[in-house]
Amino acid sequence: MTASAEEAARLAALDRYNIVDTAPEPAFDALTRLAAHICETPMAALSLVEGDRQWFKSKLGLPFDETPRSISFCAHTIQQSALLVVTDTLNDERFAANPLVTDGPHIRAYAGAPLLTQDGLRLGALAVMDHVPRAIDSEQRAVLRILADEAVTQLDLRCAVQASRPPQDHLELILNAAGDGICGVDKTDRIIFINPAATRMLGFDAEALFGENFHHLVHHSCPDGSPYPGARCPLTAVLRAGQTLRVGDEVFWRKDGTPFPVSYVRAPMLDADQPSGAVITFRDTTEERRTERALRDSERQLRLITDAVPSSIALPIRRSAIVSIIAHAKSGSGLHAMKFAAGTCGKCWAMRHSSPSASTWQRCCGDVR
Numbered sequence: 001m002t003a004s005a006e007e008a009a010r011l012a013a014l015d016r017y018n019i020v021d022t023a024p025e026p027a028f029d030a031l032t033r034l035a036a037h038i039c040e041t042p043m044a045a046l047s048l049v050e051g052d053r054q055w056f057k058s059k060l061g062l063p064f065d066e067t068p069r070s071i072s073f074c075a076h077t078i079q080q081s082a083l084l085v086v087t088d089t090l091n092d093e094r095f096a097a098n099p100l101v102t103d104g105p106h107i108r109a110y111a112g113a114p115l116l117t118q119d120g121l122r123l124g125a126l127a128v129m130d131h132v133p134r135a136i137d138s139e140q141r142a143v144l145r146i147l148a149d150e151a152v153t154q155l156d157l158r159c160a161v162q163a164s165r166p167p168q169d170h171l172e173l174i175l176n177a178a179g180d181g182i183c184g185v186d187k188t189d190r191i192i193f194i195n196p197a198a199t200r201m202l203g204f205d206a207e208a209l210f211g212e213n214f215h216h217l218v219h220h221s222c223p224d225g226s227p228y229p230g231a232r233c234p235l236t237a238v239l240r241a242g243q244t245l246r247v248g249d250e251v252f253w254r255k256d257g258t259p260f261p262v263s264y265v266r267a268p269m270l271d272a273d274q275p276s277g278a279v280i281t282f283r284d285t286t287e288e289r290r291t292e293r294a295l296r297d298s299e300r301q302l303r304l305i306t307d308a309v310p311s312s313i314a315l316p317i318r319r320s321a322i323v324s325i326i327a328h329a330k331s332g333s334g335l336h337a338m339k340f341a342a343g344t345c346g347k348c349w350a351m352r353h354s355s356p357s358a359s360t361w362q363r364c365c366g367d368v369r
Contacts (some may be wrong), residue, residue, distance in 0.1 A: 010078075011051060011122045017123070017155050018144070020048055020055050027154045031126065032058040035369065037145050039140045041128040044103060046151055048115075048124035061129075062066040062105060071098050073129075077112040078122035082140055086110040088133035109134045111141070113148035126151050184269070185214050186277040189230075201284050203255035214280065223251040226254070234266075244270065254281065257332065261285045 001009070002322055014020065028046050036044035043061035047054045054072040068077050076094060077084040089095040089108050102109050103212035125147040128136070136144070175182055180200030185191055191209045202218055207249050211216070215230045222228045234245055248263045264282035268275045 006121075009119075010123065013117055013119065013121045013321060014050065014123050017159050019057060019158070020050060020153060020358075022057070024058060025158075025215075027158075027320045027325055028058040028151065029148050030058050031151050031154070035126055035128050035144055036060050037096075038147075039111065039128040039136050040141050041130045043107070043129035043131075046115075046124070046126050047072070047073075047112075049075055049078055054124065067100065073098075073100070073110050074112055074125040074127060077114050079129065081114060081116060081120075083114075083120070083145065084110070084112045084125075085136065085141070087135045090133075105129070106131050106264055108132050109125065111136050111144060113144045115148055115152050116153060122344040123152075123155075152368070170320075181241070181282045182276060183214060184210075185280065187275060188217055189213050191217075192277065201254075201260070202252070203284075218252045218254075219255060221251075221259070224243075225259075 032046050036042070045056045045060070045062055047056055048059040049069060049072065051069070053066050053069050054074050058061065059065070073084075073086075073095065086095060086105045087090050087109055089098070089101045089110065093100050096108075098107075107129045109130040109132065110127060111129075112125035113127065114122040115124045125135045126144065130145065175193075175195040178195055181201050182195045183191060183198050184193040191212050191214055194206055196206075199209065199331055200295055204217075215228075217232050219233060220228055234247065240283075241309050244265065244267045246263075246265050249363060250262050250264060252262045253259050261284070262282045263285050264280055266280045267279050269277040309314075
């Protein structure tokens with residue numbers, strides 16, 4: 001592989017890790033501190049070398065986050081697989097005039113282990129530096145090599161974790177497609193994200209909701225309109241307890257001041273096992289309650305009809321017959337149907353239900369009018 005082809009492969013590999021310009025992470029900071037401690041140096045860095053700059057994923061004792069590649073020590077380190085050790089930078093023509101040597105941070109000694117991928121590509125280096133000339137012993141060199149390898153392991157692990165997560169745009173598609181309202185709040189109950197279903201139910205624009213207190217905005221009153229103090233709101237209690245809450249009979253309030261029934265689940269968001277906020281999933285149960293009321297009304301009508309049927313009727317009455325009577329009741333002929341049920345025998349009832357022809361069942365008890 002030519003030098004240019006190898007450099008292109010190296011940069012492509014670095015890009016796949018999606019690590020440059022990301023926030024500090026404890027796993028990498030721990031390796032940097034450990035390297036400095038073992039090598040007894042005041043400076044250390046985990047450097048990733050791009051096309052025109054080196055960027056520090058982690059650093060100790062350095063006042064900047066990146067430098068031009070042209071003055072980077074680590075740009076030299078990635079030219080070889082072995083450690084690069086410079087005991088006195090002023091005695092090395094490659095670095096004697098380097099502004100990192102002649103000016104701050106005044107690097108006089110350097111040791112760097114390249115970050116080698118499984119494909120043999122060198123992404124950057126784990127390096128330690130000192131303000132005075134010095135060497136590092138064989139044991140320190142061995143540990144620096146081990147720590148650099150561990151840094152690559154952490155990069156691979158980070159990449160695998162990211163690959164196992166749905167892409168951000170997929171998450172947005174899922175949130176937008178959900179029929180239930182989904183709202184995220186921070187540990188002070190301020191809204192940090194909300195999906196379209198939630199904004200439609202609540203009647204707000206999403207922009208107007210961000211940063212607002214969820215309880216004060218949509219859960220401020222009880223079903224009867226009386227104030228609902230946040231101190232006794234179960235939604236707020238979840239943030240304190242860090243437990244999942246499920247409620248099936250509650251009321252939220254729309255922007256226009258009208259209430260609507262909801263069921264909701266509030267689950268904590270955990271950061272290092274500590275509650276950092278919560279996700280609230282809720283649905284409008286208006287139709288469910290309407291269906292439940294209709295079912296209760298039907299059952300009540302059913303009891304009225306069955307109570308009207310005399311106990312002397314031995315033939316069991318099928319449920320479909322009762323439903324038929326309920327339908328007649330709704331059409332205005334229910335009283336006649338109930339009168340028929342109460343004034344005829346079981347045989348006549350069965351004949352009447354099975355045949356719409358009056359001539360069939362009138363031969364038994366006759367038409368009851």
